[in-house]
Amino acid sequence: MFTMSMEDILLLLSKYYDILLVSILVISITALYLSKGAKNAKNCIPGSLGIPFVGETFALLSATNSVKGCYEFVRLRREWHGKWFKTRIFGKIHVFVPSVEGAKAIFTNDFALFNKGYVKSMADAVGKKSLLCVPQESHKRIRHLLSDPFSMNSLSKFVQRFDKMLYERLKKVQREGKSFTVLDFNMKITFDAMCDMLMSIKDSSLLEQIEKDCTAISDAMLSFPVMIPGTRYFKGIKARGRLMETFKGMITARRNGKEYYEDFLQSMLEKDSCPANQKLDDEEIMDNLLTLIIAGQTTTAAAMMWSVKFLDEHRGAQNRLREEQLSILRSKPNGALLTMDDLNSMSYASKVVKETLRMSNVLLWFPRVALNDCSIEGKFILSTLLHMWKSFEIKKGWHANIDATCIHYDPTLYKDPMQFNPSRFDVLIKFYCLENFEMLSTLLFNHAYFSHIQEIQKPYSYIPFGSGHRTCLGINMAKVTMLVFLHRLTTGYKWTVDDPDRSLERKAHIPRLRSGCPITLTALQDE
Numbered sequence: 181m182f183t184m185s186m187e188d189i190l191l192l193l194s195k196y197y198d199i200l201l202v203s204i205l206v207i208s209i210t211a212l213y214l215s216k217g218a219k220n221a222k223n224c225i226p227g228s229l230g231i232p233f234v235g236e237t238f239a240l241l242s243a244t245n246s247v248k249g250c251y252e253f254v255r256l257r258r259e260w261h262g263k264w265f266k267t268r269i270f271g272k273i274h275v276f277v278p279s280v281e282g283a284k285a286i287f288t289n290d291f292a293l294f295n296k297g298y299v300k301s302m303a304d305a306v307g308k309k310s311l312l313c314v315p316q317e318s319h320k321r322i323r324h325l326l327s328d329p330f331s332m333n334s335l336s337k338f339v340q341r342f343d344k345m346l347y348e349r350l351k352k353v354q355r356e357g358k359s360f361t362v363l364d365f366n367m368k369i370t371f372d373a374m375c376d377m378l379m380s381i382k383d384s385s386l387l388e389q390i391e392k393d394c395t396a397i398s399d400a401m402l403s404f405p406v407m408i409p410g411t412r413y414f415k416g417i418k419a420r421g422r423l424m425e426t427f428k429g430m431i432t433a434r435r436n437g438k439e440y441y442e443d444f445l446q447s448m449l450e451k452d453s454c455p456a457n458q459k460l461d462d463e464e465i466m467d468n469l470l471t472l473i474i475a476g477q478t479t480t481a482a483a484m485m486w487s488v489k490f491l492d493e494h495r496g497a498q499n500r501l502r503e504e505q506l507s508i509l510r511s512k513p514n515g516a517l518l519t520m521d522d523l524n525s526m527s528y529a530s531k532v533v534k535e536t537l538r539m540s541n542v543l544l545w546f547p548r549v550a551l552n553d554c555s556i557e558g559k560f561i562l563s564t565l566l567h568m569w570k571s572f573e574i575k576k577g578w579h580a581n582i583d584a585t586c587i588h589y590d591p592t593l594y595k596d597p598m599q600f601n602p603s604r605f606d607v608l609i610k611f612y613c614l615e616n617f618e619m620l621s622t623l624l625f626n627h628a629y630f631s632h633i634q635e636i637q638k639p640y641s642y643i644p645f646g647s648g649h650r651t652c653l654g655i656n657m658a659k660v661t662m663l664v665f666l667h668r669l670t671t672g673y674k675w676t677v678d679d680p681d682r683s684l685e686r687k688a689h690i691p692r693l694r695s696g697c698p699i700t701l702t703a704l705q706d707e
């Protein structure tokens with residue numbers, strides 16, 4: 181049997197102590213490296229960054245150019261890597277934040293830990309004094325000064341003007357008896373209604389010119405910023421120059437007293453004699469007129485188009501909506517326009533609007549950039565039964581995209597999330613109550629609370645208009661526009677969708693049907 185005395189051991193140690201020392205060093209370094217790796221792996225967000233700079237840019241562009249739309253890029257990666265994933269696009273690392281906790285962490289730290297992720301072409305196109313681009317201090321002031329005309333109280337005139345415009349235009353297309361694309365119809369009417377509300381523009385050739393310029397500017401917002409003739413950027417910057425001249429002309433005419441209208445622009449100019457911090461300068465007025473048109477037109481028009489599509493596919497909801505709207509119509513004098521009180525009584529229509537916005541995800545995700553290294557708490561799904569809380573590390577300069585689409589389609593927040601069901605907003609009590617026993621007992625013992633049940637849902641689970649400092653400025657305007665649209669459409673007409681194709685428009689950042697949703701109207705009184 182082989183035995184070693186203490187002496188033998190010491191002899192061995194003295195002979196091979198250098199080898200031993202190196203071995204200990206190697207083992208220690210490896211252990212340290214592995215433990216650090218394990219820690220990193222614990223907090224690291226999975227995903228593929230691909231090769232430097234390029235990353236997965238081409239995969240995103242290819243999804244954007246397909247009829248499945250750019251969210252297909254996100255959907256596939258979530259399938260491969262899990263709910264939280266990172267990727268590299270145009271040289272920047274992007275993390276897609278899929279949870280209500282993540283959304284809360286970012287929205288509540290807007291400007292402090294995160295800022296809006298915008299690119300140079302965007303600031304060049306909409307202007308550096310646009311709400312979308314200004315730093316925090318200016319943002320607060322400009323937003324405050326822009327807000328009043330968009331409050332519910334101020335929108336009653338807009339409601340009546342939009343209602344009249346819509347009533348006449350729907351009548352016209354129905355009389356022509358032809359199929360027309362809802363998207364084009366909506367784009368034109370929202371644009372005309374906004375220009376009327378903002379600047380009282382009614383002249384059709386001027387409206388046409390401004391719309392063309394706004395489209396060119398909008399196209400330039402995400403283009404490569406080089407001034408080469410023929411490029412989208414070049415065309416957008418030229419269009420911006422023309423548009424600013426038009427706006428300048430209008431402001432001068434109003435200041436000279438040659439023109440006077442009661443509208444948004446006038447309300448801004450009436451502050452001319454106020455101290456500098458209580459008014460907008462001309463550049464701020466012009467950049468934000470443009471911003472409001474660009475932010476409001478395509479979003480609202482797309483949402484209205486989706487409501488037509490969803491209601492066509494869900495006749496039960498369409499019939500219930502029509503019933504509610506006809507009863508409002510019958511309660512009013514013949515030919516009277518809608519009032520704010522009418523809109524407030526549209527309980528089912530409001531749920532149709534809510535559900536349309538949840539399902540259509542007009543803005544798929546909201547981009548932010550991390551201003552410092554930080555971590556976001558989130559649920560990590562190990563299996564359907566096993567969820568763990570985990571902290572995800574975000575590095576300074578990374579883009580954190582609040583994935584509103586993922587949240588709106590989350591089956592733990594919405595039962596059968598892919599099903600269009602406006603009535604789901606009656607019963608959202610359960611999620612809240614599971615986490616809030618105090619509220620549950622209040623609800624059970626105080627029936628007065630039941631009238632508010634539909635308002636209760638998990639915070640940050642419904643975010644079509646964002647949240648926090650940057651919540652959509654046009655939230656009320658978008659809602660009333662959609663309510664008026666649903667009222668006039670369902671009380672005046674039935675419709676057939678002439679192309680059932682569900683393919684999405686290529687190269688679009690807002691999901692819209694490639695067909696534009698062509699429909700034919702039949703007047704209810706002709707049935």
Ligand code: HEM
Nearest residue numbers: 475476479480483542543546644645646650652653654658
């Ligand atoms: C259905 C229609 C609309 C939807 C779904 C929508 C959605 C949104 C969302 C999600 C944001 C926040 C984005 C972020 O946090 O990064 C936003 C911001 C904004 N929206 Fe809307 N919007 C709609 C209509 C409108 C309308 C009609 C207007 C104006 C007339 C408007 C003006 C703005 C402006 C100015 C901002 C920037 C606010 C800021 O940064 O302070 N939007 N919108």
